Structure formats: C-alpha cells, structure tokens
Amino acid sequence: MDVLSDAIAAMRTGVPHSSRTLKSAPWGLRFAASEGAGFHVVLQGACWLIPPAGEPVALAPGDVVFLAHGRGHAIADDPATPLVDVVRAPDGGWQLNEDVPPGNGPGTLMLCGAYQLNRARAHPLLTGLPDVVHLPARIGSHPALRAAVDLLGGELERPGPGSDAVVPALLDTLLLYILRAWLQDRAGQAPTGWAAALADPAVADALHAVHRDPGHPWTVEELGAHAGLSRAAFARRFTAVVGQPPLGYLTWWRMTTAGRLLATGDAPLRVIAQRAGYSSEFAFAKAFKREFGVAPGRYRREQGAQGAAVLE
Template identity: 70%
Template sequence: MDVLSDAIAAMRTGRPHSSRTVKSAPWGVRFPASDGAGFHVVLQGTAWLLRPGAADPVRLGPGDVVFLAHGYGHGLADAPDTPLQDAELAPDGSWPALPDPGPASGERTLLLCGAYQLSRARAHPLLSELPPFVHIPARVGTYPRLRAAVDLLGAELADPSPGSDSIVPALLDTLLVYLLRTWWIQERPERTGGTGTMSEQKRMEGPGGWAGALRDPAVTAALQAIHREPSRPWTVEELGAEAGLSRAAFARRFTTLVGQPPLAYLTWWRMTTAGRLLREADTPLRAVAERSGYTSEFSFAKAFKREYGMPPGQYRRRVSRTG
C-alpha cells in the first residue's frame, strides 16, 4: 500500500456515514466536537461556517468543500447571526438530519455532510498536521476527481438504488482520499481564502512537513519502501539506496521533511501496524511480532509496551472490550 492509503487505514474504525439535506432560511446548527473527522459540501445555495475561536465566519458557496480533520466543534448556518440549534451525532457516528427551525420559506441550501470514525491513539502526521478546517473553494477546472466523487455520492444519496449500502461507504472512502490528496499532493491554487492561518499555510507549503515529504521523490521512495516491507530490518544505508542518495544526505533530507529520523519513523510505523493488527484480527502474537519486524515475542512485547504503556495481549483485550 502507498503511504496515504496506509495512513488512512491505520486510523479508520467503523463505517463512514453521510446525509444529503435541504434547508430553507433561517436555519443554523451547532455540531459538537467528535473523535472522528467530517466534511460539508454545499451543493446548492450558500452557507456560513462558524468556527470556535475565530473572529470571522467563512462563506461557503456552491461546490465549496470543508474538511474537519480533527473533529472540532463548529456551526453551520444560512447567515452568521442566525441562532444555532444543538445537534448530536447518532449512536452509529453518523451526522444527524439538520433540525428545521421553521417553515420552508427562505433561500434553499442543499448540503452534503459526512463523518468518518477515526482512532486518535496513533494519529499519522498526514492527518495530525492538517489545520483544524480545510476549505477547498469551488473553482472552474480544479480538482476534477474530487468533484466527480462529490457528484457521485450526492446522486447516490438523492436516489438510492439496489447496492447503495455498498456504494455509499466506498464513495465516502474515495472522497476522503481525494480530500487528503487535494491538500497534500496535488497542485493547489493559493489558499489565502481558506480557513487556515497564513502561518499554517506557509508551514505546510515550505520545505518541511508532509507536503514536502510527499512531493520529494527520494523521501517518497523511502517511505514507500518502509510501508511496503515494515518487517524488513532496514538500515539507513538501505533506505538511502532506495532513495538514490548517500546515507548522510538521505538522513538529513528525511529528518527535515518527515520530522523524525528514518529508523525512528520505521519503529513508529511498525508499532502502529502492530496496534492495527491487534485491533482488527485474531492474529497470533508471534505472527504480529514477525509482521512488525521482530524476531521474538519477547522483544516485540517489550517494544510494544514502551510505545503503548501495556503489553500487546492486554492491549488486545482492552480494545476488544471497547470496540
């Protein structure tokens, strides 16, 4: 698997959910903070995004997308001064239907909203480095794949047909990848109208950070090697050879862009992989240790406890009770 797909798979739990809602002004809803991530798309009409701690609301027009990577509480309304009604997530983690505060007499807004259930215990930097609110404005000719995924999802929710229960989660997973790819990998227009601060934008677009890592062919080659074979006893020299660089040059570039040395990231990813295996399957501990790059259960258990604060067997029992 590639790095972006691996990062999503490592954090995702449960099934994603979405809803398509028509609102008529005046309307406003306050979404609470959650453990997952979510998005809003304005299909028709306009809406205002109200962010806690931010002085200015953000106007959303037709086709605008907002991605909330960290599950922060926020408001969505037809106007900045419209009173908000509290909303709660359903027990399955889905966004509720937005409460209707009155008769359908005002300007109509068509919204597409979705929620992803994610584990924050081992948040990959690809997600943890995102700003609280990613605003992707609609511009003619930009992000055609993201727009196509939004159109397909909206059409499927508007007119469910046989197979929709399988198609909608798949489209939601596809949309999540396109959202992250749009921010991290693809060429982006200037984002001075987005919801991140200018300092956040400069940090993301500068020489460091995962935006730089995923755009750097040498570092990307090494990351792909690690994710392809996490159990291999990699050395810095071998990873540098994958990157086509000398040991010293590779170590400097990798550390600058990724934020930690190559072998430190390798260990972190091995432990993240081990945690996912323990959560999702009944794989024997010996097999988990081998797939995580350890030749003995003892050395694996010692490393795992150092990362998670408990032995792997106890971790498996705990997550099985709470999962």
C-alpha cells in the first residue's frame, strides 16, 4: 500500500455515511464535535461553511470542503441564519435535533458525508491538514474528484442493486481524491508538514519503502541508500521533514499496522509479529505493550468488544 492509502486505513473505523440533501432558505445546520471527519459538496445553489474558528467560507456550485479534525462546524444559507443542531442517529448517520419547517427561499442541493476515525493512532498526514480543506470548483481541475462526486450523487439519488456496497466504496474513493486534490493544489506552494514529506523525492521514496514492507529489518543506512543519500544526510533530512527520526517513524508505523491487524482480523500473533518486523512473539508483545499499554491479546479482545458494542 502507498502512504496516502495507509494513512486513511490506519484511522478508519466503521462504515462511512452520506446523504443527498436539498435545503431551501432560510436554513442552518450545526454539527457537534465528533471523533470523525466530514465533507460537504455543493451540487446546486450556494451556502456558507461556518468553521469553529475563523471567518465563514462562501461555497459555490461544485465546491468541496473537507473537515478532518471533527471540531464541529455549521453550514447555512447565510451566516446570520439561526442554526439547528444535527445529532448522530442510531445507525451512525445524522438527523435534525428538532423539526424545522422548510423554507421557501432559494434551494441548495448538497452531498454530505461522515467518516469514523480512530484518533488514538492518528496518522500525521491527516492530523497535519488544516481545519478546513476548501477545494473550489474550477473548470478542468481535479477531474477524478468530480467524477467521484458525480458517481456518488447519482447513486444516492437513484439507488440500485448493490448500492449498499457501492456507496461506502465511493465514499472511500472520494476521500482519497479529496486528499490528492489538496496535495496537488499545494504543489505550487512551499510545502510544509507531510505535504513536504510526500513532495520530497528522497523522503517519499523511503516512506513508500517502509509502508510497502514494514516487516523488513530496515536500517537508517539502507533507507538512506534507497533514497540516494548518505546515512547522515538522510537522517537529518527525514527528521526535519517528517518530524521524527526514520527508525522512530518505522516503529510507530509497525505498531500501528499491528494494532490494525489485531483489531480487524484473526491472524495468529506470530504472523502479526513477523509482519511488524519482530522475530519472536515475546519481543513483539513487549514492544506492543510499551506502545499501547496493554498486551496484544488483551488489545484484540478489547477492540473486538468495542466493535460488537457498535454493532449492537
């Protein structure tokens, strides 16, 4: 897997939700803070995104906004319109906290969606995103993102056989295209954070190598050679761009991968230990407990119990 796919897989939990919504002015929706992330796409009409801090953002047809940090936000036909709280429904979706009569003003048609995330193992690529990722509609820009929006909108408007499988897959695809588009838009700017890491050929090559094979017994010298740099030059460059030393990131990613395997599958501990780069279950269990605070077996049981509670 590549770094971008892995960053999402490391945090994603549960099933994403989406809706196709038509609102007539006046209207205003307030979303509480949550562990997830969400997006809005304006298909027709216009509206305003009201972030938890900063000025409202005007949204036009075709605009996409992604809110990665779950800090709460509002969306309305006008920043001055009173807001109605939107709360989580039992199925994980969203519903209005009170009945509100429809307005008779101009309409706004939107796609809205939410992803459930585990922030306990938040990948720095996602935590480094701004509070609001705004991708304005521009002719010819991000055709893949526009195609994903069209497919999702059509599936929500006209569900057909297999929609229960198609919609979550399209939501995952849309999230990847949103992040790709944001990274592409930053290509002409001075990159910072993980945008800089993926834009730096040497650092990106090393990251992709680690993500392709986290179980390999990587050394700083070998990663440096993979990146075409000396050991010392690579270590300085990687640490400056990524924010932690190469082997520190390798250990963090190995443990993150192991935690995901324990939580989502039934592979034996010896297999997970090998995939995480450990030659023995004992060494793996010791490293895992140091990172997570519990033994691997207990972690698997606890994660399984949490998943069962969500399904109930």
